[in-house]
Amino acid sequence: MKWFSLKKREELPTKKAWIIRGAAIVLSILCAGLVILLLGFNPLVTFGEMVKGALGSKIRLTQTMLKAIPLIVTTLGIIIAFKMKFWNIGGEGQIMMGALAASFVALNFPDMPRALLLLCMAIAAVIGGGLWAFIPAFFKAKMGTNETIFTLMLNYLAIKFVTYLQYGPWRDPGSKGFPKVADFSQNAILPNVFGLHVGWIIALVLIAIIYIFMNYTKKGYEISVVGESLDTARYAGMNIKSIIITAMLISGGLCGLTGMIQASAIEKTLTYSLSAGMGFTAIITAWLSRLNALASLFVCVAFAVLLQGGAYIQISMQIPASVADMIQGILLFFVLSSEFFLQYKVNFHFKKAKGVA
């Protein structure tokens, strides 16, 4: 006897869909609150602290935005790949290779004029990340290999390679045995604009560019068509291989740029932990944005608030890190499952079990 069955829904009216999404957020807050209560904390205070921690002061707001910026740029990259149904889960590796390429430039030409150096670093990062994405794209286009496994494995390759550099050839002899790459020169560090490194402007500009690219250009249109139906793309005379490769160069290039931003503005050097799981987080944010570049702005900022708020309550309320993670987990769980319920309808059978069903 089955207790429930699933059925794919007819498309819901937009208004109803938003009501369901809203309800999910309310429910998740209630549920997280309950957990917090059971653990002996006051939920209202905890949530208050989270909001305060993320948005409460200029410094905290800055911290939140510092988390949002790389997430946005990475998410944009993932959106392009996913729109083509190319499951790029290699964001991590592409970020690393971007950071690596940017660091190479920064460390070798520390005295170049600032603007020029930063530009060269950015270009190197885009190429580095792009090439790292090009490898699986090339093999997919030519030999039909599976990109999911391929991109995933390249992550480890990239991270291990950077670890090797950090502990080996690139280790800073001046750091007294501490395994660390030398710090960048002042010229290789992104300047601040209104108290926040210039990455926020880059992110906003990229959002606009990618939005226009995906919706109003021929290439963006081709990427969508390839994602929808390879047969149709072929029939329309599109050069599928070149489209896959171009799209992945852009996708990986954006992830690579994230690497440069993080290396230059945050770490001020190259470290093997620089990607910090962003390549994976961006998969969630890309889906929640429904692969829409404009929506990614809001989704990523909301996500950053959650991350920053979670980090803050650990310090301010002595809440263990695991609880903060749990709250994030619960929120995510509800939001993601609301997307599921928007697509499927669940029917429970226990009442009619004996009668009709």
Add this chain to the structure above:
Amino acid sequence: MEPVKAIEMKDICKAFGSVKANEDVNLTVYNGEIHALLGENGAGKSTLVNMLSGIYTPDSGFISVYDQEVHFASPKDSIKKGIGMIHQHFKLVDVLSAQENIILGSSKDGAFVKRKKLAQEIKKLSDQYGLDINPNKKVYEMSVGEKESLEIIKVLYRGAKILIMDEPTAVLTPQEIKRLFEIIRNMKKQGCAIIIITHKLNEVMEISDRVTVLRKGKTVGTVNTNEVEVQALIEMMVGKKIDLAITKEEIAEKELLMKVDGLYVVNQDKKHALKDISFSLYSHEILGVAGVAGSGQKELCETIAGLNPAEKGRVFFEGENILGKTPQEIIRLGIRMGFIPEDRLGMGLIGSMDIVDNIILKDYQNAPGMFLKRSRYHEKANRIVNRLDIQTPGIFYPVKKLSGGNIQKVLLGREIDSDPRVLITAYPVRGLDIGASLTIYDLLNEQKRKGVGILFIGEDLDVLIDLCDRVMVFCGGEVMGIVDPKKVTKEEIGLLMAGGRMGEGVRHEVV
């Protein structure tokens, strides 16, 4: 004996957003009855039967099955009530065998399947209804007709006594249709109730006991088939009389457009799909291609369009060999192909995109610059919608939400409206209603008048004879002959299609 009401639908309403797909529709089907549903494209036929199969839920109205009111929450509920639906687009898993497909998703004996018992049961069902199927054959090796049989066994295995078929004959060959009808008649004899949707009126007349006609979402009426004339049915469907005659205009001025010379094509199984094909296509003419489906028509279209490599041979267009050119180069030359595949959305359209984005699919590359110039195509989209009477809330409506026939009109409209030099259409009227089919013939004639050379791959011999200037007959990947339809009979063409050589009875011209 009072006949048993298998299905009764009363005052059914169903809207999708602002589109009222069904309004106060009534339908009653008895056991032992074959009931045809008839209506123009977008009239709401599929929507109505999808409510019977639990895919959609009615907004209002009542459905009862065997005099018991039902509220289906999912297709499973409907299956439990003995309703089996066979969709226009088959829902089979290609890499599995027939047998595996049958047990898939059926919750009959729990998680484990007793293969032997299953094989027996399949055998019993096939014998009972005269179905013929090899349980171990993989779906991707099957012809469309076999897939249809498999779908039927699948629903019978789940205990269906009420069978619903949404345009089952649209992609079948005449032989397969004959067999399908035998199966349906067998089921009727066993007391099953059958609902069949088809746009082919001769099939309605041949197979059905009663017909219910829908027009723009409303029931026009239900009539006994043996008391009604085809013309009357059309009038019920369309709301007015229409002239069914297809015109053909001879245009003397002809010049050579395309010449296919000794074309060989090998398919995936390393067999010859096309063998030594040679013919010429002139301007101002419609060259028909007759043949059992799967005789190489698809390969011919795809090879000319550059989608399929040839083994050897040449295709000259304006004196230049176009074999080996990319599809894009061929599109630029003005060679357009509108192939209606078995899966309409599979090749040629993008379901989630709107009509405009589908219209630009083959032209966007020709506009200069890197941006899409959509607004340029609004007028064209509107023109196609009006000309082909596409039922849609607007040109910015996603194609996949249109009815089957209207989806197809978007594709055909785009290809015909592209000012081609050569137009290849394969099965253009599959799934189109009578009015729309006639419009397509008119449009093809209009193109012919403009000097376009049209390769028309068809299935209905009457249409091929009435519409085409010449008819080329295919059999097993070879050209059996090119005939003048004015000088041959249907039977003679049929003979060639079956592999009969040109000879005594058949006069022909070889070009």
